[in-house]
Amino acid sequence: MAILVFVESAEGKIKKTSIEAVAYAHALGGPVTAIALGAVEKAELEALGKYGAQKVLHVADERLSQGIIQAYATVLEKALQDESADLLVLANSSLGTPVAARVATKIGASLASNVVELPKTDGGFVVKRSIYTGKAFAWVELKNQKKVIALRKNAADIKEVGSPAQVTPYSVTLGDADFATKITSSEKATGEVLLPEANIVVSGGRGMKGPEHWGILEELAKTLHAATGCSKPVSDMGWRPHHEHVGQTGVKVAPQLYIAVGISGAIQHLAGVNSSKYIVVINKDPEAPFFKAADYGIVGDAFEIIPKLTEAIKAAK
């Protein structure tokens, strides 16, 4: 089955979750065509070949350097047709998921988002989705010939399987309707590790007592090359930006390691972190519910423990 993979980029670099999508498509058997839109570095595009893309299409249209959902959907619909691909794979993201919705509707595909691993293909095409905000999974059969799947982080292992691919310029005629939505500006944290993609997350809660105390968490995060996160009250009070809010109503993370500091572990917070591989909890209250969801715990005052932890990590390097 021919597969098209939509790869996203940020500041010219392909996102890790999109490389996972290429690896996922390769593991399914392919042949795999990857498609990137807007400004992306050529070497980044060629490198997709190493992870399993036989062919890389690049739409260099400047207007597409902004993630305009309708325009992206139009391009992908056409590319699926031109590549005779029946399956579109992309990463679950603020851009990927809405684009998946529109493309699937355009082409009459079976659609599944939040997919966590490779499908079962003995007798149909059955995917495993994360539901109830990480508290359960559903196995769903995608019955139509055409399929669109959006992947959660870690749905496939990235492996080097080939050599760099040739990049083919690609274009699609777009109309005014494709650009009905105008992006006027954006604010983006640059140069930092982005929370949804991070392998390690250092997260602080109300126990940190105020925004002025975040320095020790940032120092720890820097030492670990980690992203910083927080609980909902922390972003509600404006101690931290909203995009760092983790949980049921915020970002769902799935890092290798989640370090929670001064967070009680309310069920709504846990809903956003329960896909983490390992959880470390640091809390001064031995009864804090978060310890029940943790792999490692320290009962103690964050203001004493965190600087010591940062030191110990530096010493162990």
Add this chain to the structure above:
Amino acid sequence: MKILVCITHVPDTTSKINFTDNNTKFDTTGVQFIIGPYDDYALARAIELKDAIAGTTVTVLNVGPADTEPTLRKGLAIGADDAIRVNAEPTDSFFVASQIAAIAKETPYDLILMGRESIDYNSGVVHGIVAELLGIPSISPVMKLDLDGTKAKLAREIEGGKEYLEVSLPFVAGCQEPIAEWKIPNMRGIMSARTKPLKVVEPKAVDSGVKLQKFELPPPKGSVKMIPADNVPELVNLLKNEAKVL
């Protein structure tokens, strides 16, 4: 202006999730149902717009069986003018979106709001499908929405930041905080909700191409290893040599 707010009827965020019938049915025993938290933000913003713009009406819509009506009544108590229930199990995103689009084709709305995703199926695609079926723009997740006549200014959350957008009515938005503060119904709202119109319509037939096979719960978490506060380097040792994550 006519605003349609699509709300889900979902287990309270503190619910323990269990399944019955050989892992094919959600176990509702002891579960409290609420308006989806993201939908609740959408509804709160719709009521604010209604209060700000004369002649605005807000309709709440749910695709669900009769036992979801208390959730719709709560939407009316919060301030919606009327409610529609499409009488069907909300089996999957495409099915639900097709029902919403059918209603919106019959009665055009200037603005269709809903949560960025439901907290049961977490698909995050219903707004996009509805918009595609109606041939209008969709924007999600929206954290700010202001109207100036038929023009809207929005802020959308992206990974690690925000994007500011402009679009004209009509469009569909998937909402999240901090678009508005959740509203709690007052006594007067609850009383008046009882007599506000709630229309039940039958679903249209849709083949969505997906079929649920079974549910599964994640394996239970092993017990936590506690490290004494005076031995922080031991934690680093365990993370490095046992968990192998450093």
